[in-house]
Amino acid sequence: MTTIANLREFEALARARLSPAAYAYYAGGSWDELTLRDNEAAFARHRLLPRVLVDVAKVDPTTSVLGQPVALPVGFAPAASQGLAHGEAEVIPARVAANRGLVYCLSTFSNRALEDVAAVGRGVRWFQLYVQKDRGRSEDMVRRAATAGYSAILLTVDLPTAGYREREIREPLAEGGSLPNIGSADSYRGSNVALIDESLSWTDLPWLRGLSNLPIVIKGILDPADAARAVEHGATGIIVSNHGGRQLDRAPASIDALDRVVDAVAGRAEVYLDGGVRRGTDIVTALALGARAVFIGRPYLYALAAAGEAGILRCVEILEAELRTAMKLLGAPTVAGLTRDRVLG
């Protein structure tokens, strides 16, 4: 693992170990995969303006999310069916996240039960909710998550139905593993999405808020007006996300949508970002444009498939090393120093 120098290198290693269908499921985007590619390309279009002669002898990449301290402004995004990558599935990245002080977001469609994942030990964990057509199941999951010590409900709102994903048509997944959070054994992945309530709307937010005392973070917002609306409906956090280019193709890259959302939210909630984050320089760009923290998706899935726990640890080690170096060279030794004027354009 020590010869792996950056997050992109995990993909080829993972591909060699995953079945073609599992790789297609992890890697794919929707339609022409324009948004998938643009998530990374848009980061590459941003330029960083270094400030010199700043004392960077000590660099502090710690921050907090929703009032809880984290070691790095990077967490693991929710991703379904991690059993495709490793027998222990979600437990491994959740354990690494807990040990390293990072946020772990557990998907509704995880292969390990939310209680098993919570059993890895103390850590900042958010439960990602896809509201089910069977509202009773959703209510049950939220209550279980609260009991098991999850500290937020992460409501994903950009998947009333799955995007048109051609790789999954060509290489269909026969089996996505059991879905213990929703109490269904051995479901086919293709049918998971059919469980999601397409009628979910803003009017359901009071219902969700009433299910627990947990803060609500809304994931999958790109439109600043939606961001403002989310805040008005009680969201304490927003994840600017296009679901890793898996939903509406031609939606903007996350980093291109960020600053308008930050302006619309105007400090009333924390704003996070996912999609295309691969480098420490990506992290500083997002933070400078107003994100409180960022999340990674595919890189840790690939690291898990490539080398299990050692892979995930290496993934975190690389991101931390890159982030510390980028902060030093930018002349911003704390996350508070990552201000908008560090990004050109």
Ligand SMILES: Cc1cc2nc3c(=O)[nH]c(=O)nc-3n(C[C@H](O)[C@H](O)[C@H](O)COP(=O)(O)O)c2cc1C
């Ligand atoms: C294989 C896979 C499964 C995913 N499953 C979920 C999920 O269950 N819930 C969810 O909110 N987002 C899900 N996502 C989206 C991620 O949370 C995240 O938005 C995206 O992966 C970030 O982009 P990146 O992969 O470029 O880092 C999934 C993404 C992938 C690649």
